[in-house]
Amino acid sequence: MRASKKIGFFIIPALLIYGVFYVYPTVLSLFYSITDWDGVSPAFNFVGLKNFINLFTNDTIFIKSLTNNVKFTLSASILQFLFSLGLALLLIKNTKSNVFFRALYFFPTILASVSVGFIWTFLYAPNIGPIDQLLKSLGLEWMIQDWLGDKSIAIYSIAVVKAWFHVGQMIVIFVAGLQAIPKQFYEVAKIEGASALQTFRRVTWPMIAPAATIVVAYTTIQTFKAFDLIYTMTRGGPNYSTEIIATNIYNVAFRSNKFGYAAAQSIIFLVIIGAITFLQFKLVDRYETN
Amino acid sequence: MKKVLALLLAVMLVIPVLAACGKKADTSENTNVTDNNDKDNNQDNQNQDQNKKKVTLSFVHWRGEDKDAFDEIISRFNEKYPHIDVEQTIYTSEQYVSTAHTLLQDGEAGDVFTSFPGAQFQTIRKGDLFDDITNQSFVSKFNEALITAGLEDGVQYAVPFQMVYNQPVYNKKAFEKAGVDFEGAMKDWDSWLDACQKLKDAGYVPIAFPGGDIGPGQFMNSMMMNLEPDEGIWARVLSGEAKITEDWWVKTLAHFNELNSKGYFNTSANSLKHQDGINMIASEEAAMLATGSYAISGILAKNPDLELGIISPNPASEGEKVWDGIHNATFLLGINKKSNHKEEAAMFIDFLTEKEIASYYANTTGQQLTLKDVEYTSKELMEIGEVWGPRKTRTQPRFFITDQDVQNAVLGSIQDVISGTEPQKAADNAQKLIDEILSR
Incomplete structure (x- = not known):
């Protein structure tokens, strides 16, 4: 009992920090979500559930942001998952060149997201951007797009950047998972005459399920919360085509000074993230058990 | 002893947090001593x-x-x-x-x-x-x-x-080379289009339009000023008395569409940033930059040989012209x-x-x-003062859209049109957002 009390004592600083910077603002957001506070004036009115009702019945931009979030999360997560798994399979052995390439792919992860946003804004720049220049030099002018200015493709252009940004991190997780698979399994599969695809389906894939769980959970939540890349590259434009919930909350709170309304949005956002995480872990748990 | 150490550790962790939350101490007196020693005491x-x-x-x-x-x-x-x-x-x-x-x-x-x-x-x-x-x-x-x-x-x-004058900056030599007359270009909408065509024929991008950031919010002012000359229009939109589905705004959007579809804007206008627009006019690729007089110093810093002025389209007919330009x-x-x-x-x-x-x-x-x-x-400053001082300029209309959400919807309709949406539809979509915002 005394030992557990002592151990408990050591978590007080962490609890304090967590309480002050996470729990308290969340509770405060809950309180402000039922007000019309503008974030500046000392006075505000209680509006009950009006903000929440408006969010779902009278706010096209919020619904559009939610849709954009789903598009962005799905495309970025799928790209990131496939590329990281594919590259991890290629780079599984600890040869010098593989270690070099792993480090190379990991490099973008250490960059600040704002820097990544600026770099890719330049890469995507119309006419002078290296991507357009490359396509021109290859005689592929017909492929040139207004990467960040065309409302039908802008969100996917940013999803590519998001995938590029974090693919190295996921490669590391997959490589660790792949290297932990006992070699005997592959030897048995080989003796049994299994093809490469069958080996992957029956041996590799089930054995890297825990690593895949981490990758899927991490990428989904990270892409859902993505803010900095979108804000740096398009600020939600053109005409809200890249607006996601996080940028919408920021704009409503800090540009439009509707803090009460933005607090209601953030509460809904919290619930959505919580629901996705819960669902994801339940599904993965069931899959792993099977 | 262990208890004392643990307590000390906790105190050390908590104190910096509390200190950071406290009010900043005034250290200016310490600075005073050092700084004053460096001053010339004779003054x-x-x-x-x-x-x-x-x-x-x-x-x-x-x-x-x-x-x-x-x-x-x-x-x-x-x-x-x-x-x-x-x-x-x-x-x-x-x-x-x-x-x-x-x-x-x-x-x-x-x-x-x-x-x-x-x-x-x-x-x-x-x-x-x-x-x-x-x-x-x-x-x-x-x-x-x-x-x-x-x-x-x-x-x-x-x-x-x-x-500042929130209207396009233009390269005088480019106008001269293309045979565009400054006063003539500002006469009416057709003369503006004619000027753009001449500049295009002379090998210039007529207008660098930074639609990726400040372009819509700047150029909308000149583009609407004489289609709805009443300075109270945005207050009426905010009160719900006027709608942007009315002719004045649909026509403004149609004019944006015309400039874009005829190739008078740079390609990919929705993603061009202001800094890139400055580069385009500084490198003489573009003849005009659709932002404002405040960009002049930045352009000249990149190319001091340019001769620059400011100009504004008249989006209406000559007879309907009330305002010559925009100031703020x-x-x-x-x-x-x-x-x-x-x-x-x-x-x-x-x-x-x-x-x-x-x-x-x-x-x-x-x-x-x-x-x-x-x-x-x-x-440049003297010339702008001489040319534009006596003219009738309108206070930037955008700043009368005091609700930022409404302003975003209005500017979004410009980007929507440049993305290919029909002007009437873009105006309808934006008005729907405005109705929602005002009814909350």
């Missing part, structure tokens, strides 16, 4: 100031391009008032819009601060963060008609320092009501408005000012 004013308490003023604004000019002005101010140091903190304009009111709230930052007119001015005023400067002597140095953006209910809360009094200087150094803050603004200092600032940064007494020596 009278400095001698008088030796006994005064050292004060550090915080000056926050968004004009990064003016940093060097302000550094020089601050240094001259410090020579005159050795007991006052000024710390300049610069944010990007985007960041400034979203954070200024928050950083002003505890009175530690922004003893002297700036504000955009319109939505931001109103937000800060509602937050009761502007000190009343109505009776400050420097207010009388300003042109009365140009400082109304900082006036509310008879109280002067802030004074706009800069006078901006960079509103205010004193933080929560500041502990209001007197010194007023001294700094007073210093900025002295003829010699204001003239230095204007000519170094290429900005027209709202002061009565400024000596412009820059060729």
